[in-house]
Amino acid sequence: MDSKTRREVSTSDRPRLARHVRLTFSEARQRHILLHPETVVVLRGSGAAILELCDGRRTVAEIETELRRRYRDVPDDEVRRFLTGLVARRCVEITDG
Amino acid sequence: MDSPFGLLAELTYRCPLACPYCSNPLNLGDYADELDTGEWRRVLREARDLGVLQCHLSGGEPLARRDLAEIVAQAHDLGLYTNLVTSAFGLSRAKAEQLRAAGLDHVQVSIQADEPALSDRIAGTPSFHRKIEAMRVVKALGWPLTVNVVLHRQNIDRVADVLALAEQVGADRVELANTQYYGWAWRNRAALLPSRAQLDAAEVVVRAARNRLRDRMEIIYVLPDYYSRYPKPCMGGWAARQLTVTPNGDVLPCPAAQSLPLPRASVREDPLDRIWAEAPVMTAFRGTDWMPEPCRSCDRRELDFGGCRCQAFQLTGDAARTDPVCHLSPDHSLVSQAVEAANADSRTGDRPLIPRPHRAQSVSTGAPPKTAKLRTQ
Numbered sequence: 001m002d003s004k005t006r007r008e009v010s011t012s013d014r015p016r017l018a019r020h021v022r023l024t025f026s027e028a029r030q031r032h033i034l035l036h037p038e039t040v041v042v043l044r045g046s047g048a049a050i051l052e053l054c055d056g057r058r059t060v061a062e063i064e065t066e067l068r069r070r071y072r073d074v075p076d077d078e079v080r081r082f083l084t085g086l087v088a089r090r091c092v093e094i095t096d097g
Numbered sequence: 098m099d100s101p102f103g104l105l106a107e108l109t110y111r112c113p114l115a116c117p118y119c120s121n122p123l124n125l126g127d128y129a130d131e132l133d134t135g136e137w138r139r140v141l142r143e144a145r146d147l148g149v150l151q152c153h154l155s156g157g158e159p160l161a162r163r164d165l166a167e168i169v170a171q172a173h174d175l176g177l178y179t180n181l182v183t184s185a186f187g188l189s190r191a192k193a194e195q196l197r198a199a200g201l202d203h204v205q206v207s208i209q210a211d212e213p214a215l216s217d218r219i220a221g222t223p224s225f226h227r228k229i230e231a232m233r234v235v236k237a238l239g240w241p242l243t244v245n246v247v248l249h250r251q252n253i254d255r256v257a258d259v260l261a262l263a264e265q266v267g268a269d270r271v272e273l274a275n276t277q278y279y280g281w282a283w284r285n286r287a288a289l290l291p292s293r294a295q296l297d298a299a300e301v302v303v304r305a306a307r308n309r310l311r312d313r314m315e316i317i318y319v320l321p322d323y324y325s326r327y328p329k330p331c332m333g334g335w336a337a338r339q340l341t342v343t344p345n346g347d348v349l350p351c352p353a354a355q356s357l358p359l360p361r362a363s364v365r366e367d368p369l370d371r372i373w374a375e376a377p378v379m380t381a382f383r384g385t386d387w388m389p390e391p392c393r394s395c396d397r398r399e400l401d402f403g404g405c406r407c408q409a410f411q412l413t414g415d416a417a418r419t420d421p422v423c424h425l426s427p428d429h430s431l432v433s434q435a436v437e438a439a440n441a442d443s444r445t446g447d448r449p450l451i452p453r454p455h456r457a458q459s460v461s462t463g464a465p466p467k468t469a470k471l472r473t474q
Contacts (some may be wrong), residue, residue: 020241
């Protein structure tokens with residue numbers, strides 16, 4: 001995707017998994033995985049924890065707050081950067097309002 | 098060695114269509130002894146245990162299998178992402194509901210052109226209206242819909258109309274893939290390979306549509322590799338990320354690899370994990386050790402993996418050569434001559450196409466297929 005058309009995720013956005021995407025756990029790989037019709041995203045670190053909170057109701061700011069409650073160390077912008085990348089790959093959608 | 102992410106389950110090569118670019122093997126008769134439901138259940142379980150996450154149910158026409166819903170249900174129960182790749186022949190509302198209940202995740206429906214008469218002529222059978230109807234059923238049941246279109250010299254000028262049709266049926270994704278010249282498509286290459294002017298015009302249309310539709314429809318556009326400087330990273334590397342099981346249980350790194358002179362591996366004789374790890378058909382071109390020059394010392398050897406083994410074999414008779422698509426290949430003239438011919442002739446749509454008969458009999462007896470004339474629209 002062109003960088004100029006890339007949509008940056010903001011803290012007030014309410015992300016959710018795209019309708020055709022599934023979050024799963026691979027026993028063989030011992031990793032959480034995002035499944036899309038043609039691609040597979042192997043999740044590392046807190047990726048799965050972030051996505052489990054993306055329900056289309058919580059804002060990115062609320063997701064960050066929840067993650068900070070669970071894990072002490074959540075760098076600024078990490079969640080936004082992670083979700084921006086997945087929006088570009090059409091794995092995550094932003095709902096309006 | 099990594100474990101594979103995707104299984105292409107070619108359930109049957111039976112198909113009601115006769116597309117002139119068919120990628121199925123030429124010798125369909127060799128694949129008539131199809132795996133039964135129980136054998137597919139076992140293959141799916143072994144694939145899951147091996148690390149497979151996605152299961153593409155394809156063919157031929159997978160709906161020709163009466164046990165398709167049972168196979169889908171097994172894949173779903175194993176936690177696999179299930180994707181049906183279909184001509185939509187036989188996708189009635191009742192069948193669709195049965196597959197939905199079985200857990201099918203995603204449907205890809207092919208269409209041959211946006212215009213009914215042209216689509217039907219390329220498909221070799223009246224099918225356009227049934228396909229549109231099936232796409233509506235897919236959307237009505239809440240599935241994500243991908244529309245697949247194979248592009249070539251005789252329909253690429255209509256790519257704007259093809260995109261408009263995909264938009265109209267509510268497709269979430271559209272895959273516009275230029276023909277790859279294997280199997281039956283190889284026989285029709287001169288009639289299918291587009292000119293550079295056609296490709297340039299299509300690219301302008303695709304770019305504009307991507308900008309206009311970027312929040313609504315994903316557009317995948319696969320260029321013809323004959324026009325690339327470097328080869329495609331075929332399958333993400335030989336036996337690296339994907340595997341194919343053919344209707345009779347042969348295991349391959351990709352569906353075209355049946356054409357290569359490598360010993361067979363079959364799920365009827367060995368478990369899938371052993372085949373993936375040890376069978377010569379998997380290990381022959383895995384990694385970079387097999388590579389000749391100019392690949393061996395090339396900076397791109399881990400990017401494109403030397404291109405496509407099947408294309409190297411098709412064009413040079415030696416699967417271990419650099420893909421002749423690469424401008425660095427000593428065999429590159431084999432590709433550039435075909436490209437020159439495609440650009441020397443200004444006619445686009447009036448070259449005869451040889452349709453692909455899908456009845457095993459007519460192929461195995463070696464009877465020459467009739468030539469159908471496909472006129473420009």
